[in-house]
Amino acid sequence: MRRAASLLLLVAGLAASTLGLAAGCGKPLYLTFDTGHMGIAPLVAEVLGREQVHVTFFLANERTQDGGWSLDDHWAPWWRARAAEGHAFGSHTWDHDTWLADRPDGRFLLRPSMGPGAGKARQMTAAAYCAELQRPADRFRAMTGQAMLPLFRAPGGKTSPALLQAAKACGWTHVGWSPAGFLGDELPSDRYPNAQLLQRALDGIRSGDILVAHLGIWSRQDPWAPAVLEPLIKGLKARGFCFATLREHPTLGAAR
Template identity: 55%
Template sequence: MVFSLPIVPATSKHRPYIVAALAALILPVQISATAAAAANHSVACKGTIYLTFDTGSQSQAELIATTLRRHQIKATFFLANEKTVRDDYSLDPSWAPYWKTLANEGHAFGSHTFDHVYVIGDLPDGRIEVRPQFGADAGKKLAWTPQQYCSELRRVNQRFLQLTGKQLDPYWRAPGGKLTPNLLKAGEACGYRHVAWAPAGFSGDELSSEKFSNAVLLKRALDHLRDGDIFMAHLGIWSRKQAWAPENLEPLIAGLEQKSFCFATLREHPSYLSATPVK
């Protein structure tokens, strides 16, 4: 489009009129371009994938944060106080800058139990048999009441508040994804909604790299992820020899974007819109 303006002397007397004329012509074009871009984005987004990351060895924590930042993607993180490759723990004060930056960028956060507590099973008296992976009772079988399990979930919120000045979102994820009826009720009574993942959303980053190569895991995800699916990976896994994130995260995101998928936190997921903030 070509605009023609009357030729007038560029004197101080005429300059305001020239500026006004230019603004009158250019501003509508700018608004139309912005509206068109927004419309194109809306049309281009044919589905939403919800990326979630659990704590772990934290060996890939910085890479994952940088990759999400580069793609301007918001994800949901589930936090436990796990041993890291820096010889500290993921909810130590040394990790405050990392969590604070992610929180300020608009990511969402849930509880993964403070000591990464695995459930063993429900007991006849209503208690829950568990085994913490970390902390003072690491490796021990314990019988917890629902209230004790609630306290364990809330420990993460208390520490996160200390580290970032912000509360967790009202979500939690059981270590290993294993649930029992009593465990699910304990979380709900405590104000936390449990979040699993879609079958296609299992990254496989915990599996043996000899049996499940990164190429196989990537293809499976790209072939089978669908609109609304929750995807799960870790910020680092001790046992896998061929780390998943450095080789797979970038092509996973790029491949999903090529399929016109968008990304969002669980705050936008239809199943969790009614969840109320943790108090």
């Protein structure tokens, strides 16, 4: 009984915190992270904790630097901890499937970058694509006991009207990002150094923008986080911005 009461108090406290943020956040930003090699994930969590910032994570089962997968049992405690902290979560497809084309028969041509068919184009029916979106949600619930938001981000942001309609029919709403919200962590370090990316973001981001970064990019030699992440958050706060998850987004939050 005491444990149940404590849980209710915790949930009530999180709800009150969310409501307070939404009510007092005049210049909101929506910082999001897609999964990656997870090498910087612990550092990202430390920064978010220090700065008391809640974000939205989009989950795919991606290969990690430790030789595993981002949604395997090794990473389950990390995801549970983020869920307990009050972050929000959406789907990024299970095998990180990038849309290539619509087929005349109504199927979709996609190329997964993960899983047994990595790098090989494959065709999916609308039902198969819905299942691909659902797999991270099912795994997330198994790891954390929580439900995802009915939101997804297509890898690379690549979609078609037909793909979006198919996803919508099975309950999923797509989330892209704002032009200034592309934080550039997947760009080559020699041409886009961290200092340049930081200044560009600080100069360009506007209220209501959705920002996108990753939990580790294989090709970037000079890691974007935490080198850019913490000064970016501090700099945006100094400009009067505040951070919310997509639960609090004025239109995407209604997707629930």
